[in-house]
Amino acid sequence: MRKLVLFGVLALGAAGTWVYAQSSEKAASNLTAPTFTEKQAQAGETVFNASCAGCHGKELQGGFAPALKGDKFIAKWSADGKTVADLYTKISTTMPKGKPGSLTQDQYENIVAHILATNGFKPKELRKEDLKNYSLDAK
DSSP states (O other): OEEEEOOSOOSSSOOOOOEEEESOHHHHHTOBOOOOOHHHHHHHHHHHHHHTHHHHOTTSOOSSSOOSSSHHHHHHHHGGGOOHHHHHHHHHHHOSTTSTTOSOHHHHHHHHHHHHHHTTOOOOOOOGGGGGGBOTTOO
């Protein structure tokens, strides 16, 4: 697998540089930066604070659960060809802890938007059906 230098920041955090394992340049070129609206990110922050911050921290810094921002998070969720759809699926099928799948699709999409915004992605509408086209290594 080739190591590609990742761009700046993703879901949950400041800016940084990451190393991304991708099987081919062609596969990477087919992915675009994830999109979402400012409204989705704001709504996601509200849902995140109510349903996720107790374990992941209000600033997504981690605590009882892993951090959702920073180099380690980005590396994990951009390795091996993972897409934002993979992140959405993980969140929507396993969270919140003890009540997986208890939020609406919109709430899960908004949480993903909040994570993306926190990690420096720029707003543009995010829809679940498009997530498979987005990678955390493209801004």
